[in-house]
C-alpha cells in the first residue's frame with residue numbers, strides 16, 4: 051500500500067503526517083493523533099458518531115480517507131471548547147439533557163454546529179432533519195433538540 | 209442545610225467530560241505494547257467442528273497467536289446454566305458463535321489472518337423455530353434437551369374465577385427480539401502484568417459480576433483479576449453478564465501475556481447478541497361486568513437461543529411481574545423457555561416486562577371495548593394501591609399508578625380524542641394507552657441485594673465516592689453525588705465518583721433490576737450522614753461546643769446558636785487528621801433492604817419498592833401505505849421522588865423512543881439462523897426525524913423504603929410503549945395487531961381482512 055504525505059490543520063494546530071492511502075480518517079484521528087473523542091459506532095456512515103468538521107462542513111470520518119483531507123482544516127470535538135471555555139452547544143447539551151452515555155455526543159455536537167452555521171435559527175423540524183444522520187439510543191433525541199434550539203434562541207434572542 | 213441539590217434538574221456529573229470528548233470508553237484505552245484481536249464466527253447454526261487449520265494464519269507476519277476452542281479452559285461458564293466456553297469447543301450452536309481468535313499487531317493484520325483459518329464443519333440439523341423445540345424429533349441444542357426452564361405458578365381458584373366471570377377473552381400475542389442498540393459496540397482491553405494479575409478495562413454494567421464470570425471462564429481465582437469499568441456507552445441490560453467478547457479478550461491476554469484489545473465492529477456486536485427474549489404469550493382473562501379481573505390464565509413460550517444466560521430470570525418476569533400491578537386473586541401461569549440454534553437472548557431494559565406488557569395491555573383494551581368501558585377506567589378499577597399486598601406477596605409501599613393514569617389522560621387529551629368520530633380518510637388518527645409496573649431492586653442473586661458505599665472526605669473538605677454500582681449513562685453517579693453533596697452540605701462540584709474498580713471499590717452488584725437508586729442511594733445517604741457526624745464531632749471538639757448545635761452549610765461548619773462560632777470545612781477535615789489519634793475521614797455504609805427471596809412457589813416480597821408508569825400515544829395510520837407514525841406521546845413515571853428530574857425525563861424519553869423502535873421500525877431478520885440485517889442501515893433504529901416531540905411527566909409517590917422517597921426510573925418507562933401504540937392503531941383503523949413489530953404489511957393485511965369481513 052502506498053503512502054501519502056499530508057498536511058492539515060486539526061483543532062488549530064498544524065499536522066503533518068505520512069498515511070497509507072487507504073487510511074480511514076476516523077482511524078487517523080483516533081489512532082494516530084489520539085483524538086479519541088471521535089467515536090466509531092458503525093463504520094458504515096449511518097450513526098454519525100464519527101462526525102467531524104472539514105472546512106466547516108460536517109463529514110463522517112469513517113467514510114473519508116485521511117489522504118482526502120490534505121490541506122484542509124478540521125475540527126473534532128476536542129477543538130470545540132475547553133474547560134472554562136465551553137462551546138455554547140456543549141453548555142446547552144449539558145443543561146438540557148442532550149446526553150446520557152455520551153457516546154453519540156461528539157457527533158451530535160459537530161452536526162449541530164454545522165447546522166447552526168448554515169441556519170442560525172432553525173425550526174424543530176429542521177433541527178430533527180439536520181440531525182437525522184446521527185443516532186442516539188439514550189435520550190430519545192428530545193434533550194438534543196431542546197439543546198440545539200436553545201443555543202439558536204439565545205443567540206437570536208427570540 | 210445547603211441550597212437544594214436533590215430534586216434539581218442538574219446536568220450529569222459526567223456531562224462535561226463527555227461533551228468535551230474526553231471521557232474514556234474502553235475502546236479508547238491504550239496500553240503500551242497493546243495487540244489487537246479479531247474473532248472468527250461460525251457461519252452455521254448447528255455444526256460439528258471437524259478440524260481447524262490455523263497454520264497459514266499463524267505464518268502471517270504480525271500474527272502473535274491464533275487460538276481455538278482446543279486451547280480454552282474446559283470449565284464452562286454461565287449464570288445458572290454453565291454451558292458456554294471462551295470459544296466453541298467442537299460444536300457450534302448458533303451462526304455467529306466464536307470459533308477462533310487471532311491476536312496480531314494490528315486489527316488489519318488480525319483480520320487478514322482470520323481469512324486464512326480453515327475450519328471444516330459438518331453441518332447438523334438446526335432447530336430454528338421455538339414452536340417445535342419440545343417435539344420429540346427436534347434437533348437437540350443441548351444434550352439434556354431443549355427445555356431450558358419451566359415455571360408453573362397457581363394462586364387462588366382460576367377455574368372458579370372463569371366460571372363466575374361475566375366475560376372471558378383469550379388471545380395469543382407474539383413479541384420479537386430487540387437489539388439493545390447501545391451506540392458503543394462492545395470493546396475490552398485486557399492486560400496481564402508481572403505479578404500475574406489480569407486487568408480488564410471493559411464496558412460493563414457490573415464489574416463484580418464481570419469479575420466473577422471471568423474467574424469462572426478462565427478458571428482462576430477472582431482475586432487474580434481486576435476489572436475496571438471504563439465509561440460505558442449504553443448497556444440496556446446486554447452488558448450485565450451475557451456479552452462474550454470481554455471474556456475472549458481477557459483470555460487472549462493470558463495467552464499472549466501482553467495487552468490485547470478486542471473492539472467489536474457493529475456487525476460483530478449484532479451477531480454475538482445479546483438481544484431480548486422473543487415470546488409467544490397466550491392470555492385468557494375473565495372479568496365481571498364492572499371490570500374486575502376475576503381470573504387469569506397465562507401461557508408463555510420463550511426462546512433463549514443457544515445459551516440460557518439470564519433468560520430464565522427474564523422469563524420469570526414475563527410470567528408473573530405484571531400480575532402484581534392489579535388486584536387479582538386467581539391466576540395460573542405456565543411458562544417454558546426453550547433453546548434454539550440461534551443467537552443467545554437475554555437481559556434487556558425491562559427484563560421481560562415489555563413482552564407481557566404488550567399482551568396484558570392489548571388484552572385490557574379489548575376487554576374494555578367488550579364491556580363498553582373506557583380503557584383507563586378499566587385500569588383504574590383494577591390497579592393495585594399503596595398498602596396492598598399483591599397476589600404474589602409483594603408489599604406495595606407506594607403506588608402512583610392512579611396519578612400516572614390521570615396525567616397521561618389529561619396530557620394526551622384522551623377524553624376528547626376517544627370521543628371524536630372515527631376517521632374515514634387515507635390518514636387516520638387514534639389514541640391508545642398502557643399501564644405498567646417494575647421492581648426497584650430484586651433479591652434474586654443470592655440472599656443479598658445490598659449496596660456498599662465508601663466515602664472519603666479529603667482535607668480540603670471535598671468528597672470522593674467509591675462504589676462499584678455502574679453508571680452506564682443513566683446517571684447513577686449523578687444521583688449519588690447529589691445525595692452526598694446535599695447531606696454533607698458541600699457543592700456538587702466538590703464530589704467525585706471513582707470509576708468502579710474491583711480492587712478498590714466495595715462489593716456491589718451493579719446496574720441491574722433498577723436497584724441502584726433505591727439501594728445504593730440509601731447506602732450513600734447513610735455514608736454521608738456518618739461522615740457528617742464525624743465532622744461535627746471533630747468540629748465540636750475544636751470549637752468547644754456541642755456537636756448537636758452544629759451543621760454544615762455551604763462548606764462551613766457553623767453553630768445554630770452562636771453566629772460567631774464557625775469554621776470552614778477544610779479546617780475541620782484537617783483537624784480530623786492532625787490531632788493525637790486522628791485519621792482522614794473514611795466511612796463505609798451498607799444498605800441491604802428488608803426484602804426476601806421468592807420461595808419455591810415464586811411468592812415473596814422481593815423488592816423494597818415498586819415503580820409504576822403509564823403512557824398514552826396518538827398515532828396516524830396511512831391506510832394506503834400501511835405506515836404508522838407516532839404523532840404524540842406522553843409517559844408518566846412514578847419514580848417515588850425525582851432526585852434529578854432532568855435525568856428522569858431523560859430516561860422516560862429515551863425509553864419511549866426505544867419502544868417506538870421496537871414496535872414499528874426494528875426488525876431483526878434471519879435466514880437459516882443467520883442475521884441478515886446486521887448493520888445500522890438495515891436494522892433501523894429511530895432517528896430524530898422519525899419521532900415526534902417526546903413528553904414525559906413525573907409522579908412522586910415518596911416510597912417509605914426509598915432514599916428520600918426515591919424508587920428506580922428508566923426500566924418502567926420502556927414497558928408501555930408497544931401496547932399503547934398497538935391500542936392506538938386499533939383506535940385509528942379497527943385493526944388489532946397481536947404480533948410485533950407492527951409493519952406496514954400487517955396493517956395493510958389487517959385492513960384488507962377487515963374490508964373482506966365487512967363485505968362477507
Ligand code: FES
Pocket residue numbers: 089090091092093094095096097098099100101110111112113
Ligand atoms: S462510525 Fe461513522 S457513521 Fe457510524
Ligand code: FES
Pocket residue numbers: 148149150151152153154155185186187188189390391441442681
Ligand atoms: S447519549 Fe447515549 S447514545 Fe446518545
